Each structure stands twice: as C-alpha cells, then as structure tokens.
Amino acid sequence: MPLTRLLQTTFAVFLIAISLIPTWASAEKTIHRASEGASLAQSPQKTRQTTEPTATATGARTNAPLRAAKDRPPRRAKAHTASPRPARKTAARAANHLSAASAKGQAPAKANAVEKARKAKQGLNTNTAAASAAGSTAVAITTSFATDTARPGPLLAIKTSARMPRQETGPAYATRADAMRFADDVADRRGLDRAWVRQAIGQANLLPVVVRLMAPSPAGTPKNWRAYRGRFIDAYRINAGTAFWEVNQPWLEKAEREFGVPAEIIVGIVGVETIYGQQTGHFRVMDALTTLAFDFPASHPRATERTAYFRGELEQALSLAHRSGLDPLSLKGSYAGAMGWPQFMPSSWQQHAIDYDRDGKVDLFDSQADVIGSVANYFKAYGWERGLPTHYPVNLDTTRLDKDALLAPDILPTFSVASFTAKGGVLDFPGLGHSGLLALVELQNGADVPSYVAGTQNFYVITRYNQSSYYAMAVIELGREVKAAMNR
Numbered sequence: 001m002p003l004t005r006l007l008q009t010t011f012a013v014f015l016i017a018i019s020l021i022p023t024w025a026s027a028e029k030t031i032h033r034a035s036e037g038a039s040l041a042q043s044p045q046k047t048r049q050t051t052e053p054t055a056t057a058t059g060a061r062t063n064a065p066l067r068a069a070k071d072r073p074p075r076r077a078k079a080h081t082a083s084p085r086p087a088r089k090t091a092a093r094a095a096n097h098l099s100a101a102s103a104k105g106q107a108p109a110k111a112n113a114v115e116k117a118r119k120a121k122q123g124l125n126t127n128t129a130a131a132s133a134a135g136s137t138a139v140a141i142t143t144s145f146a147t148d149t150a151r152p153g154p155l156l157a158i159k160t161s162a163r164m165p166r167q168e169t170g171p172a173y174a175t176r177a178d179a180m181r182f183a184d185d186v187a188d189r190r191g192l193d194r195a196w197v198r199q200a201i202g203q204a205n206l207l208p209v210v211v212r213l214m215a216p217s218p219a220g221t222p223k224n225w226r227a228y229r230g231r232f233i234d235a236y237r238i239n240a241g242t243a244f245w246e247v248n249q250p251w252l253e254k255a256e257r258e259f260g261v262p263a264e265i266i267v268g269i270v271g272v273e274t275i276y277g278q279q280t281g282h283f284r285v286m287d288a289l290t291t292l293a294f295d296f297p298a299s300h301p302r303a304t305e306r307t308a309y310f311r312g313e314l315e316q317a318l319s320l321a322h323r324s325g326l327d328p329l330s331l332k333g334s335y336a337g338a339m340g341w342p343q344f345m346p347s348s349w350q351q352h353a354i355d356y357d358r359d360g361k362v363d364l365f366d367s368q369a370d371v372i373g374s375v376a377n378y379f380k381a382y383g384w385e386r387g388l389p390t391h392y393p394v395n396l397d398t399t400r401l402d403k404d405a406l407l408a409p410d411i412l413p414t415f416s417v418a419s420f421t422a423k424g425g426v427l428d429f430p431g432l433g434h435s436g437l438l439a440l441v442e443l444q445n446g447a448d449v450p451s452y453v454a455g456t457q458n459f460y461v462i463t464r465y466n467q468s469s470y471y472a473m474a475v476i477e478l479g480r481e482v483k484a485a486m487n488r
C-alpha cells in the first residue's frame with residue numbers, strides 16, 4: 001500500500017503546516033514589535049533592557065542597603081505611593097491638563113530641538129558647578145531610568161523621545177590611547193576594576209552632534225531675553241507646571257518648610273529643565289561625557305577648563321554606576337550628560353540628590369518627591385536664604401550712572417544698597433530695605449533697550465544650577481506664572 005501511505009503522509013504534513021500558520025504569524029508579529037522597539041529606543045541595548053533583567057540584581061547584591069528596583073511597583077501605582085495621597089480629583093485634573101497639552105502633537109519634540117539649541121547657545125547646564133571631587137554620599141539609582149528615560153514619568157503620559165532621530169555615532173573610544181589611559185587612572189584612583197572601566201569608556205561612541213552642540217555661539221550673536229523667555233514660558237509649560245504642583249503639593253510644602261526654597265522656584269527649575277520629566281534626554285551618558293571629555297570643541301574659548309570638567313563628570317558617572325551596580329552604558333541623559341527630571345550632572349547626583357520619599361533609593365527619574373527634595377537640597381547647599389526675594393525691580397539714574405562698575409561683577413552680589421544707589425541703581429521698597437548685597441543683572445533684548453533687575457544672593461544661587469542670568473530669570477518667571485495659574 002505505498003500509495004495510500006504516501007497520501008496519508010502528505011495529508012499529515014499538510015495538517016501540520018496548517019497548524020503552524022498562527023505560530024508563524026505570531027512569531028513574525030513579535031519580531032516586528034521587537035524591531036519597532038529597537039527603532040523607538042534608538043539602541044539595541046535598550047531593546048535588550050526591556051526584555052532582560054538589568055543590573056538591578058547586581059546592585060542589590062553589591063549594595064545591600066540600597067535596594068534596587070526589581071520589585072518596583074507599576075509606574076502609576078508608584079506615583080500614588082510617592083506622593084502623599086494627592087486627591088483623586090486633583091490627579092484627574094492633572095491628567096487632563098497634560099492630555100490637552102499632548103494634543104499639541106509635535107510640540108514636545110519641537111521644543112526639545114529648540115532647547116538643545118538654546119542650551120548650546122546659553123551655556124551648559126552647570127548644576128555641578130561645584131567641585132567635581134569624589135562624592136562620598138551613598139547613592140542608589142534605580143534601574144528604571146536606565147531602561148526608560150525615554151518613557152514618560154508617572155504622571156506625564158507623553159512620549160517625546162519616540163520621535164527622536166537615530167543618533168549619528170562615530171568610532172568607539174576603545175582605540176583611543178588617551179581615553180584608555182584615563183580609564184586606567186580612574187580605575188586606580190577609585191579602586192575599580194581596570195577592565196570594567198576600560199570597557200565602559202571603550203564602548204562609548206564619539207557623538208558628532210554633541211561636539212556641534214558645544215560649539216560656541218558665533219561672535220556678536222545678540223542675546224534676547226524676550227525671545228529666550230518665550231521659549232520657556234508658554235501655556236503648554238504652565239499647564240504642565242500646574243499639574244506637577246497640584247500632584248506634588250505636599251512634597252513642595254515639605255521642601256519649602258525644610259530647606260526654605262519656595263515651591264515656585266522648584267517648579268520653575270523642573271519646568272525649564274525637562275518640562276516636568278518629558279525631556280530627560282535620550283543620549284547615552286557615557287557617549288556624551290566621553291565625547292566631551294576627549295573631543296570637546298577646541299574652538300571653544302574655555303575648552304581646557306571644560307575638558308577637565310567633563311573628565312571629572314565622566315569619572316563621577318562611572319563611580320555612580322559602580323555604586324549602584326549598573327552598567328554605565330545604560331545611563332541616559334542630555335547631550336551634556338545631565339540626568340533625570342532636574343537634569344543633575346553625575347557629580348550633583350552624587351553630592352546633592354536625596355531619597356526624599358525614603359523608599360531606599362535616590363531616583364530622579366521616577367520619584368517626583370526625590371526630584372523636589374534634591375533640587376531644594378541643591379539650592380540650600382549653594383546658599384539659598386529662606387525668605388529672601390530673588391530680585392528687585394530697578395531703574396537707572398543716568399545722571400549718576402556708573403554702569404560699567406555695576407556690571408563688572410556680573411551676577412555676583414557685590415553692592416550694598418547704599419553703594420548700588422550711589423552708582424545709579426534706583427531701588428524702591430522693598431529693595432531699599434534689603435540688608436544684603438546686590439548685583440545689577442542686565443538682560444539684553446536684541447536691538448531694544450535691555451531689561452534690568454537687582455539680583456540678590458538667591459538669584460545668584462539659581463545661577464549655580466546653570467550659569468546664566470537668562471536661565472535664572474526664566475526659572476523665576478515660569479515659577480511665578482505657574483503659581484499665578486494655580487491661584488486662578
């Protein structure tokens with residue numbers, strides 16, 4: 001009966017083939033999703049992180065007190081535990097604010113491009129202006145940010161980085177003798193494994209876009225406060241700010257009570273930095289910092305100083321990753337290596353970030369409480385004075401004005417009220433009653449007449465976050481606008 005057997009065999013094969021079709025289809029779908037994920041995440045590593053356990057477990061093992069995030073609750077659940085019970089109605093209102101904002105479509109991506117250009121022109125975020133000396137604070141970064149800096153924060157359901165283009169990358173630094181020498185130095189200095197440090201730096205890629213963004217602005221580029229202000233203070237950011245404030249009011253009040261830093265200043269910082277967690281950066285921190293440490297644009301007037309700074313930050317990033325049991329290459333941030341909602345540089349994270357919600361880890365990516373506490377702690381460390389205004393209105397009396405003298409110290413408060421007045425600064429109350437020192441802050445308006453304010457110590461402290469009076473004023477005014485919107 002060979003023919004019958006042949007027919008039976010053929011039929012059986014046919015049945016098996018039919019039964020496999022759904023499996024093939026399913027497998028194909030899975031593959032499609034995986035490749036889509038890679039595309040969205042911009043790096044194969046990121047795709048791996050979404051499917052594999054990360055270095056979390058290592059962190060838990062090597063740093064027992066610093067619990068890792070493997071048992072991290074779902075994002076939304078965490079949002080509620082992180083904040084001391086925001087009212088349901090408030091949270092819903094916050095979500096509505098953001099839904100309305102997200103309906104603007106491309107706005108976040110567009111804003112991101114503008115912000116990058118802005119930061120390139122206005123100078124680097126220097127929230128680590130402090131010495132980059134080794135921090136000794138125990139730090140745990142949750143692994144969550146390593147896998148999803150691109151994802152929205154707990155209460156901000158807007159994906160922005162999905163639209164980011166794939167980065168142009170140059171060669172890896174493994175072949176660069178200077179980078180490998182540095183790796184050995186860092187390893188020896190900090191007692192780290194040479195191979196581990198070499199691998200971390202060696203796998204970092206030169207990012208040409210980072211070099212371009214660091215290039216100095218063309219000489220003679222007029223500054224324009226009104227244009228600058230317009231980039232940061234608009235309905236979209238104010239709405240996101242009120243949502244952030246409403247949800248985090250208890251934490252903001254606690255921080256104000258404990259550190260003396262008003263809620264509106266913290267709200268202003270987080271808004272200007274990342275639009276409340278929407279733009280925490282999609283660069284691998286190792287790529288950004290290694291590029292800036294070894295290929296900082298030589299045309300920059302402070303190239304030597306900046307190179308030293310970024311080498312310090314690179315070392316801090318390695319230290320931070322090691323302490324947390326993380327793969328340094330998994331850290332994501334801005335093109336300058338700043339991370340999380342408040343865009344802390346690695347040394348700032350080491351020195352000033354705190355576990356404000358006391359869940360055992362410092363998390364500036366997923367804990368808004370930690371973000372708030374850390375920003376307040378940063379300002380206090382740089383000399384924030386409780387109750388002191390950031391600035392006063394000022395007019396200039398041209399009959400006795402010595403503007404050169406008043407502008408010479410730049411934003412460093414230098415003049416007593418008497419001295420300030422003698423040089424032509426005209427204050428009103430409450431400025432006239434100010435007991436500390438003042439700085440004349442000039443904000444240019446392109447071809448128009450500049451704006452002036454009398455900056456206090458607290459204005460100066462804001463510039464320790466980013467050394468720009470335009471930045472400080474944007475933070476102050478965004479905070480004020482959000483506060484006004486809260487009271488409407």
Ligand SMILES: [Ca+2]
Pocket residue numbers: 354355356357358359360361362363367370
């Ligand atoms: Ca925490």
